[in-house]
Amino acid sequence: xxxxxxxxxxxxxxxxxxxxxxxxxxxxxxxxxxxxxxxxxxxxxxxxxxxxxxxxxxxxxxxxxxxxxxxxxxxxxxxxxxxxxxxxxxxxxxxxxxxxxxxxxxxxxxxxxxxxxxxxxxxxxxxxxxxxxxxxxxxxxxxxxxxxxxxxxxxxxxxxxxxxxxxxxxxxxxxxxxxxxxxxxxxxxxxxxxxxxxxxxxxxxxxxxxxxxxxxxxxxxxxxxxxxxxxxxxxxxxxxxxxxxxxxxxxxxxxxxxxxxxxxxxxxxxxxxxxxxxxxxx
Numbered sequence: 001x002x003x004x005x006x007x008x009x010x011x012x013x014x015x016x017x018x019x020x021x022x023x024x025x026x027x028x029x030x031x032x033x034x035x036x037x038x039x040x041x042x043x044x045x046x047x048x049x050x051x052x053x054x055x056x057x058x059x060x061x062x063x064x065x066x067x068x069x070x071x072x073x074x075x076x077x078x079x080x081x082x083x084x085x086x087x088x089x090x091x092x093x094x095x096x097x098x099x100x101x102x103x104x105x106x107x108x109x110x111x112x113x114x115x116x117x118x119x120x121x122x123x124x125x126x127x128x129x130x131x132x133x134x135x136x137x138x139x140x141x142x143x144x145x146x147x148x149x150x151x152x153x154x155x156x157x158x159x160x161x162x163x164x165x166x167x168x169x170x171x172x173x174x175x176x177x178x179x180x181x182x183x184x185x186x187x188x189x190x191x192x193x194x195x196x197x198x199x200x201x202x203x204x205x206x207x208x209x210x211x212x213x214x215x216x217x218x219x220x221x222x223x224x225x226x227x228x229x230x231x232x233x234x235x236x237x238x239x240x241x242x243x244x245x246x247x248x249x250x251x252x253x254x255x256x257x258x259x260x261x262x263x264x265x266x267x268x269x270x271x272x273x274x275x276x277x278x279x280x281x282x
């Protein structure tokens with residue numbers, strides 16, 4: 001196994017192994033997990049795997065979960081399809097900087113994403129190190145957000161364009177949770193910034209120590225939330241990966257955010273993802 005660090009912030013490419021073997025090799029899976037904790041996102045190329053092998057690798061990290069808006073692979077419900085085609089609508093909103101599924105009470109631990117087919121150029125994915133983003137915050141901001149919590153919602157993001165009946169039914173199924181603004185990693189104990197494009201507002205900002213009069217509340221909390229969510233977009237915290245067929249990314253969703261770049265024309269882009277059940281943020 002050869003490990004090549006990709007940036008000073010995060011990310012490493014693993015060479016010289018067949019990832020599918022990790023599905024049945026606990027020692028190899030343990031090495032990969034240790035590297036994931038160190039580098040936060042891992043990349044491999046030329047990994048020809050079946051959906052069952054893909055799911056088997058991901059299950060070495062934990063149980064797999066579904067996504068309410070993504071189709072699952074036939075015969076392998078642990079694998080969801082993130083597929084685009086020339087028939088996709090002309091306006092194709094991709095996403096914003098985010099941790100996966102913080103609109104769940106228990107967001108995923110991470111994911112294993114495999115490229116099946118992609119544009120010849122474009123369609124990269126970027127990841128950002130939210131532990132580094134937290135570490136680099138000014139001390140007075142760290143003090144300000146130490147005890148803050150934020151509400152997260154899928155309704156206010158990719159469900160907004162759905163019919164009202166579907167949107168409200170999904171909100172009933174997934175009530176908006178609140179999470180700490182500063183999350184502690186359950187394995188490493190490191191702190192990271194845990195607000196993203198799903199975060200709508202702080203739930204405990206309006207206190208005498210922060211709000212002098214009512215007029216302070218909206219501007220003060222809104223500007224602080226926008227400032228915090230903007231940190232993922234700082235290039236010094238990022239790594240960018242160019243996809244090729246059979247390339248794979250494995251990331252720790254607890255301390256990274258990611259962004260799928262939609263700079264490619266209407267064409268085929270097929271990605272298969274296994275999402276790993278996580279733990280309640282604290």
